[in-house]
Amino acid sequence: xxxxxxxxxxAGFIGSNLLDFLIKKTDxxxxxxxxxxxxxxxxxxxxxxxxxxTFIENDLVTIQSLKKYKYVFHxxxxxxxxxxxxxxxxxxxxxxxxxxxxxxxxxxxxxxxRIIYSGSSAIYGxxxxxxxxxxxxxxxxxxxxxxxxxxxxxLELLSTRFPIDYVTLRYFNPYGPRSFNPANxxxxxxxxxxIFLNRRKNNQPLLVTGDGSQQRDFIHVADLAKxxxxxxxxxxxxxTAFNIGFGSxxxxxxxxxxxxxxxxxxPKREGEAEITFADNSxxxxxxxxxxxxxxxxxxxxxxx
Ligand SMILES: NC(=O)c1ccc[n+]([C@@H]2O[C@H](COP(=O)([O-])OP(=O)(O)OC[C@H]3O[C@@H](n4cnc5c(N)ncnc54)[C@H](O)[C@@H]3O)[C@@H](O)[C@H]2O)c1
Numbered sequence: 593x594x595x596x597x598x599x600x601x602x603a604g605f606i607g608s609n610l611l612d613f614l615i616k617k618t619d620x621x622x623x624x625x626x627x628x629x630x631x632x633x634x635x636x637x638x639x640x641x642x643x644x645x646t647f648i649e650n651d652l653v654t655i656q657s658l659k660k661y662k663y664v665f666h667x668x669x670x671x672x673x674x675x676x677x678x679x680x681x682x683x684x685x686x687x688x689x690x691x692x693x694x695x696x697x698x699x700x701x702x703x704x705x706r707i708i709y710s711g712s713s714a715i716y717g718x719x720x721x722x723x724x725x726x727x728x729x730x731x732x733x734x735x736x737x738x739x740x741x742x743x744x745x746x747l748e749l750l751s752t753r754f755p756i757d758y759v760t761l762r763y764f765n766p767y768g769p770r771s772f773n774p775a776n777x778x779x780x781x782x783x784x785x786x787i788f789l790n791r792r793k794n795n796q797p798l799l800v801t802g803d804g805s806q807q808r809d810f811i812h813v814a815d816l817a818k819x820x821x822x823x824x825x826x827x828x829x830x831x832t833a834f835n836i837g838f839g840s841x842x843x844x845x846x847x848x849x850x851x852x853x854x855x856x857x858x859p860k861r862e863g864e865a866e867i868t869f870a871d872n873s874x875x876x877x878x879x880x881x882x883x884x885x886x887x888x889x890x891x892x893x894x895x896x
Contacts, residue, residue: 603647622645631776661705664694687742719865721871788847806865
C-alpha cells in the first residue's frame with residue numbers, strides 16, 4: 593500500500609507547489625489541510641478530484657491523530673514579516689502554537705512520523721558570514737523570524753527527550769507560480785518577484801523599498817519542493833536544519849530593472865534583512881539536493 597503523508601498549508605504558495613511535485617514524483621496518498629486564511633482553493637483546484645489527494649478545509653488544530661502518516665510536511669503559517677509586528681497573538685497562534693499542537697499529538701500517540709518543517713532564512717537577520725552557513729548566529733529582526741526559530745528550537749529541544757524525527761528547511765527567497773495571491777490579505781508583503789510581476793502585468797510602477805540595494809537569494813519553489821521530498825525520504829534521522837537557497841544573490845533594484853523600466857522608491861521597512869545569501873553546501877552534501885531552476889529563465893517565461 594502506498595505511504596500516506598500530510599501537507600499543512602497545502603493551499604498556499606509553497607504547499608500547493610509541493611503537492612504538485614509529490615503527485616508527479618511519488619505514488620503517495622496525500623492529505624492536505626488548510627484553513628484558507630492566506631491560501632486559496634484556486635491554488636489546488638486542479639488536484640481536487642484526484643483520488644490520491646484529500647483536501648481538508650479546516651484549521652490544523654482540528655487534527656487529532658497523525659498515526660496514519662509516514663511524513664508530515666508542516667508549512668502552515670502566517671509567513672509575513674510586517675504583519676507579524678501588528679497581529680501579535682494571531683501570529684504566535686499560527687506560527688508557534690499550531691506546530692506545538694502537532695508535536696503534542698506525536699508525543700501523546702508515541703508515534704513519530706518524520707516532520708519536515710518549513711523554516712526561514714529570516715532567522716539570520718544581519719548575518720556576519722556571507723554566504724551564510726547554518727552555524728551562523730541567530731539574529732531575529734521580527735516576531736515572524738523569532739516564531740520560525742522558536743519552532744525549530746522546540747523540535748531540537750524536545751528531540752532530546754522524545755524520539756522526534758525532524759528536518760528543518762530554512763528557505764531563502766522563494767519565487768514561482770502562485771507566489772502572488774490577490775485574495776491574500778497580506779499580499780503587499782508577498783515574495784518580491786511575484787509582487788513585481790503582478791504590478792507589471794497591471795501596468796503599475798514597481799515599488800522598490802529603500803534604495804533597492806538589499807540583496808536576496810532567490811530560489812524557485814520547485815527546488816524547495818524537491819528539498820522537502822529529499823528530506824522526507826533520506827535514510828535515517830537527520831534532526832538538523834538545512835539552508836535551502838540558490839547560493840547567489842541579487843539586489844532588489846537589479847531585479848526591478850529586469851522586470852520593468854517603470855519603478856519608484858518607497859520607504860525602507862523595519863525588520864527586513866540587508867542581505868540573504870545561502871551557503872547551501874550542507875543540503876547538497878547530505879540531502880543530495882541541488883537547485884535546478886534559474887531566475888533568468890523564469891523571468892523570461894513570465895515576461896513574454
Ligand atoms: N514565501 C516565503 O517568502 C517564505 C520564506 C521562508 C519560509 N517560508 C515558510 O514557508 C511556509 C509556506 O509559506 P507560503 O509562502 O507558502 O505562505 P502561504 O501564506 O502562501 O501559505 C501558508 C498556508 O498556510 C495556511 N494556514 C495558516 N495557518 C493555518 C492553520 N492554523 N491551519 C491550516 N492552515 C493554515 C494558509 O491559509 C496558507 O494557505 C511557511 O511556513 C513560511 O513561514 C516562506
